[in-house]
Amino acid sequence: MKRPISLQKRLSLGLTLGMTLLWLGATAGTWLVVQHELDETFDSALEATAQRILPLAALEIGNRRGPRRARHVATLKMDSEYLTYLVRDADGRILMRSHDAKLKIFSHRPTPGFTTTDKYRLYSASIENDSIVIEIAEPLAHRREASREALLALLLPLLGLIPISLLGTWLFVRLSLRSVLAYRRAVEARGVGDLSPIQVARLPAEIDPLAEAVNHLLERLRKALEAERSFTANSAHELRTPLAATLAQIQRLRQEAPEGPLQVRAAKIENALRELARLSEKLMQLAKAEGGGLLSQSPEDLIPLLAHGVEEWNRGAAARIRLQLPEATRVCTAIDPDAFGILLRNLIENALKYGDPAQPVDVSLSTDGCLRVINGGPAVPADVLQRLTERFVRGNSETSGSGLGLAIAQSIVHGVGGQLHLASPASGRDDGFEVRVQFPQQTPTQP
Numbered sequence: 001m002k003r004p005i006s007l008q009k010r011l012s013l014g015l016t017l018g019m020t021l022l023w024l025g026a027t028a029g030t031w032l033v034v035q036h037e038l039d040e041t042f043d044s045a046l047e048a049t050a051q052r053i054l055p056l057a058a059l060e061i062g063n064r065r066g067p068r069r070a071r072h073v074a075t076l077k078m079d080s081e082y083l084t085y086l087v088r089d090a091d092g093r094i095l096m097r098s099h100d101a102k103l104k105i106f107s108h109r110p111t112p113g114f115t116t117t118d119k120y121r122l123y124s125a126s127i128e129n130d131s132i133v134i135e136i137a138e139p140l141a142h143r144r145e146a147s148r149e150a151l152l153a154l155l156l157p158l159l160g161l162i163p164i165s166l167l168g169t170w171l172f173v174r175l176s177l178r179s180v181l182a183y184r185r186a187v188e189a190r191g192v193g194d195l196s197p198i199q200v201a202r203l204p205a206e207i208d209p210l211a212e213a214v215n216h217l218l219e220r221l222r223k224a225l226e227a228e229r230s231f232t233a234n235s236a237h238e239l240r241t242p243l244a245a246t247l248a249q250i251q252r253l254r255q256e257a258p259e260g261p262l263q264v265r266a267a268k269i270e271n272a273l274r275e276l277a278r279l280s281e282k283l284m285q286l287a288k289a290e291g292g293g294l295l296s297q298s299p300e301d302l303i304p305l306l307a308h309g310v311e312e313w314n315r316g317a318a319a320r321i322r323l324q325l326p327e328a329t330r331v332c333t334a335i336d337p338d339a340f341g342i343l344l345r346n347l348i349e350n351a352l353k354y355g356d357p358a359q360p361v362d363v364s365l366s367t368d369g370c371l372r373v374i375n376g377g378p379a380v381p382a383d384v385l386q387r388l389t390e391r392f393v394r395g396n397s398e399t400s401g402s403g404l405g406l407a408i409a410q411s412i413v414h415g416v417g418g419q420l421h422l423a424s425p426a427s428g429r430d431d432g433f434e435v436r437v438q439f440p441q442q443t444p445t446q447p
């Protein structure tokens, strides 16, 4: 599957690219305007200089005595001149030239006004009926340098703006999406069976309706599940009294019936009723295991709960259960004591029922909150083992049962945030069956 692109990356790249393109467009426009204005300014300076020199040159030429010969005009600074000019008469003879004027850049018969060559911008003007003509030249390099510098000044900020925009957008989007990340974490942190609405403050307006829709969905799901559970629990509960009454009646009938087939039949009905009562009891346990209320308000110490549960079983099971408790004084986890009782009952009941009656059942709890129930007997094949925690799934056992015990255990363990693991053969042995429950550990609250 294609990995989704992050909004943060998309916005950072998109906004930076957009800003860069706009900046480049604006730079191109500004540069054209600046170039035009520069040309106008340089041209008007060139024209003004020619118009100033021309009357002075005419005056100087008019005051000359003798034949008209070209005269070099020295500059104040003797290094290369910026503007150079030539003054000619109507026949094109040079009457005056600036100190640095190179003849080849000027035309013999200049056209009035501005002309441009490869390297120069020229301006020509005349007075006294075209008898004195001036042509003044300005190297283009100067204008080109000015326009290059203007372009550079416009482009240079972009070098800083691109990383600033990338980083700024990235940070801004990250800050803006903080509440969305908090929402994601709140959803991920949900335990199994927690279908209460997810509350996250200040979600963006685009996400808020989505969160509301999810909450509505959760609410509908919670109601549907609750209805299903309460139906199971109620039906099992409602069955309890009539079942008990019928069982009592059938027991009396069996006692009162004469020896023979009637008594055998009554015994069969009694057994079937007992199975029915067990099934209704398991259904009630399943409804509790899959409902809320598995977690206790404060962490519970598992040691006394376990000791008490095992002691009850040992009273009736010929002391087959060996209990091993940790050295630690307390092993605490947030589990409802009733739920822990149901879990323990199902695991021990299985171990006694399916384990080798000649071998003991080992129940142990470690300091890190790992409960183990191990019994002897033939190992269960791996493919069967995998499916045993599903509802109504049973192994190849001849003994009666409904296939709900391990499903109930699994629901309770997941409901309190723990892990249930089945192993057969049991660890460190080549036979037997082991159920391992790892509880999340909590520090006990001080009384």
Ligand SMILES: Nc1ncnc2c1ncn2[C@@H]1O[C@H](COP(=O)(O)OP(=O)(O)OP(=O)(O)O)[C@@H](O)[C@H]1O
Residues within 6 Å of the ligand: 282, 346, 350, 351, 352, 354, 355, 375, 377, 380, 388, 393, 394, 395, 396, 397, 400, 401, 402, 403, 404, 405, 406, 407, 433
């Ligand atoms: N300690 C065990 N040793 C060997 N097999 C086991 C053990 N515990 C469970 N099993 C196998 O897993 C199957 C499912 O057990 P589970 O407790 O879910 O149902 P059940 O015991 O058959 O019926 P229920 O517990 O609802 O009366 C059992 O039928 C049995 O084959």
Ligand SMILES: [Mg+2]
Residues within 6 Å of the ligand: 346, 349, 350, 401, 404, 405, 406
């Ligand atoms: Mg069972």
